Amino acid sequence: MAMISYQPPLKSLAIPPVSLSNPKSVLFRCSLSLPSRTAVTSVEPQPVFSSVKAFAPATVANLGPGFDFLGCAVDGLGDYVSLSVDSNVHPGEVAITNITGNNTNKLSKNPLYNCAGIAAIEVMKMLGIRSVGLSLSLEKGLPLGSGLGSSAASAAAAAIAVNGLFGGKLGVEELVLAGLKSEEKVSGYHADNVAPAIMGGFILIRNYEPLELIRLKFPVEKELFFVLVSPEFEAPTKKMRAALPAEVGMPHHVWNSSQAGALVAAVLQGDAIGLGKALSSDKIVEPRRSPLIPGMDGVKKAAIAAGAFGCTISGAGPTAVAVIDDEEKGKEIGERMVMAFMKEGNLKAEASVKRLDRVGARLIGSTPLDRVL
């Protein structure tokens, strides 16, 4: 079944109110004593590893006409979460011990205000963990506010790590819900980054009440590369969202809907050219947001002129994303896009060429328990 249906957890799962007196305390802890309706077993699961390390990939959301309901994962860029059973942490709680990466001083170590922390707490709730304390270390591979799903990657890695440490008892849909809790607090109730970050590939968010996700499989025999070009420029999600029109003219609605359909068809049919064309075809969101990112129009033109199948803004920007089916060609396209950002927008930018990630968040390391279970 390509469709996943899932009832959202009861409201009683909401994170309990906590003292905000010291939100940046290094080892903030929160109670996880609430029983979970979604726990897969009434018996509290025990850890199967003493520690694990998880990776979650960057994601490109919106994808032109796929605004707010379609996203995909790109390999080789992402965040890492290391998680350990820690007897120094109060049972049923999680503590964030370390955050590394560029500009991570903005990030709170209070797990209630940290993407990874919130997702970890949610998964612990779902599993009903009450007897084990965890310490979490976050390694940010993704720049913040770049439009590459940075917060979603942290949440996804944390969710996968907690679930993995306790034997992987939750399914992806529950992990997406845990990640969604995190996204809701940090960047809005949207699953188009966190769902592909957890599940890999292309994911269509069909519904939120209840959450329904459709996995769109790009054929494995076909190659797909994303040219990601991030300028040194801040494009706050709030500002980019404020640029959206409140209403859409009927012809544009029909056009964008048809392009959304064409985009989905291109993914499932493995048609990279058609995918690029659809990516480039948005008449509603991109035209409003593009002028807010200096040089973006020129960057898109440069990408297409250099042979990209299509180009648009990744997420809420400022990263530009182009698609192509060849890595070397992708590098050339990236160079032209970097040049265009400088020439047209006077912005320094960095390019990378990444494959479609078909796997999503995964454990990349684990340490056995010292004792026999």
Place this chain on the structure above:
Amino acid sequence: MAMISYQPPLKSLAIPPVSLSNPKSVLFRCSLSLPSRTAVTSVEPQPVFSSVKAFAPATVANLGPGFDFLGCAVDGLGDYVSLSVDSNVHPGEVAITNITGNNTNKLSKNPLYNCAGIAAIEVMKMLGIRSVGLSLSLEKGLPLGSGLGSSAASAAAAAIAVNGLFGGKLGVEELVLAGLKSEEKVSGYHADNVAPAIMGGFILIRNYEPLELIRLKFPVEKELFFVLVSPEFEAPTKKMRAALPAEVGMPHHVWNSSQAGALVAAVLQGDAIGLGKALSSDKIVEPRRSPLIPGMDGVKKAAIAAGAFGCTISGAGPTAVAVIDDEEKGKEIGERMVMAFMKEGNLKAEASVKRLDRVGARLIGSTPLDRVL
């Protein structure tokens, strides 16, 4: 390649002005002497049959969130065109000799004002037919104005018939363009009926300038049935189009776009349940049009209650269409829908259960030439 790209014909292909003094003359003829840019050969093709008979299926356009860009063909309902080389018809011209079927007295026998005639003329132009006269007989299997692509079926059957008579030299995309000329004159420049009528299956209209069609293949191993329930009620396309909102709120735009994507995914993944769900999910067009068709809301509810996977208005109505994967169950659903039309809308209605047509318009008979070519 799933994608078909085609440049529209030059404006010089427009039908030349003709005298309108007697538009309903039984054997109206028009000149087809203009050279065609899209003729596949500079040598005028000769007939390969003395007569042919073609069938084109009914079509369901709009499909809920697929409004104005998605349609599909249903088998076992449709129009027939018989076409003969006729030395009594002026070379390069077509004459409509006969029209049969219910309520066909509304239809003109002037080929310039008849769906089949216009399409036939267009195909003759594209082929560059100057030396042969044709007589055309139209057998309407579809009721007019029912929302089942009646005009498109006539156009599709005529286009296929002319092309077939001359050896099938034109591709489907050219035939769709010919059909589109007909639709433009009769019901608006929309290919979401005529493209599936000609090509069969599900067709997504991605673009008109140039025309780009995407064939969405519903897996052959899966069954798909359409329950078509037509009430005795007139829902003029113009009135139904006037009911559309000029603008769409952003949340509804995102919702309908995501459902359009889900619909395309369901078709390609052979997910009849998901297809029905998407069909039922339109928040923009159906809510405006449904109140104009007495009982439609109740009919939809009755269909779903009887087990249909989804239900919406077919085309611009008044036919209601529901989907299911089993013919017998489809009949039960149809009965409930007929009852609901009577109970909720005080309308008599007829139900039929039809398979997805995967073939489209086709020749169903031919008579060899008397002479050896």
